[in-house]
Amino acid sequence: MFDGMNRRIVCMWFPRLATDRVLRAYPVDGPFALTLRHDNSERLYCLNAHAEQAGLHRDMSLADARAFCPDLLCRPARPDLDVRFLAVLRRWALRWCPWVGNDGADGLVLDISGAAHLWGGEAALLANMHTRLGKAGLAVRLGLGCTRGAAWARAHYGTQEQALDELPVAALRLDNATCIALQRLGLRSIADVSGAARAPLARRFGPHLLQRLDQAFGHIPEPIAPATEPPHYGVRLTLPDPIGLVADVMAATARLLDTLCAKLHAQGAGARQLVLTLRRVDQGSQQVELRLAAAMRAPARILPLFERGVATVDAGFGIDQLRLEATLVEPLAAQQTGLSAAPQSPDRLADLITRIGTRIGLENVQRFLPADSHIPERSFLIAPAAHSAPESGWRSGKSRPLRLFAPEVIVATGSTPPARFRWRRVAFATARAIGPERIAPEWWLDDATWRSGMRDYWCVHTHQGRRLWLFYTPQNPGWYVQGEFA
Structure with a gap:
């Protein structure tokens, strides 16, 4: 027998952890559930007690749930926030003992060996846990045992006074398929499994079943690994004189x-x-x-x-x-300083962005980034410089104007491209033209500005010294100016 039987383990199970987290901030007097999208449908992720009393259950589709319970209130689930909330509970549970670890996504495991007497005994300690967690608005089930498996079994399927042999086979932390197969063989309780021949069970179900059984009874040790505390980046200085x-x-x-x-x-x-x-x-x-x-x-x-x-x-x-x-x-990875002893020069651009950001806000310091689109208006993105990395350049092999604006109609006469045209009340004469570059609309996007169809773009050098980016729409004949080269 494993000599760790003197250990005392408490398992905390929060059956409604997600909904309790939300209802602590937004109380609801009635059926309430959190939904999560799965297999292209919204399904119930976690329910409060009123919703369970109304006949709803987890993994039920939201449409069926509303049909059964029209008064059901729903909110989208946030599993990431549930993980953070459980981490907060783990740190809070250190008040009872120094050895606390996570037990799945909705539970904690505590090693109270040598700590129960500080609270007046194990019964007083469990009562204190129930009282404090209840005042915090959390539904909890507690299990106490000499092993982690026994504590988990009592928390999920039994009571403190119930013997481990009386609990169902699911209390051994087995998957549903294994539990169903055992029940079909007539092995419905832990006593039935422990009394059966081990060799046939091992051949049929593998070593995992016997491992869970031995862990529950303490024949195989099961360590409890407390979660490591994240590093705290805070320092303080108290001065003798103000x-x-x-x-x-x-x-x-x-x-x-x-x-x-x-x-x-x-x-x-x-x-x-x-x-x-x-x-x-x-x-x-x-x-x-x-x-x-x-x-x-x-x-x-x-x-x-x-x-x-x-x-x-x-x-x-x-x-x-x-x-x-x-x-x-x-x-922040270590930087290569080279063969010389002189370190790399600091990132002056980051320092400049920070200095400007302290005055006008980091979100207001922006940069242009290339986008994967041949449409001129969609060939770039505007992103905060502090939260994006610069890229080498645009992927298009064609020259693009430095200034790009909304298309403006021009009055053009002559051939293609026009020999003379008028734009912004100024007359221009074409000296040289490069093109055309035909750009078709992206059919998978609904863009009102490209509904006229494809465009033929020209780079037009004028006798007046300006280089303009013109395009012609064959479907709806007309000439436009959309940019100007530097």
């Missing part, structure tokens, strides 16, 4: 930056967003937020960017504590 000058605050910020950037370098990360909190002696606080155009961890580059925000801070009677935290962190 300060108020900008130079003093910047000097203290420099000390914090050195420590924070060392943490970032050790984790191979860089900061994209920093928050400097300045606490005054009157317990008031002010924050200076810095958003960077690229991930950085060089104190010499980051420190000057704080100066503008620090200068606007009202120090009052003095600042006695500073706290610097990197609220948004991205991986």
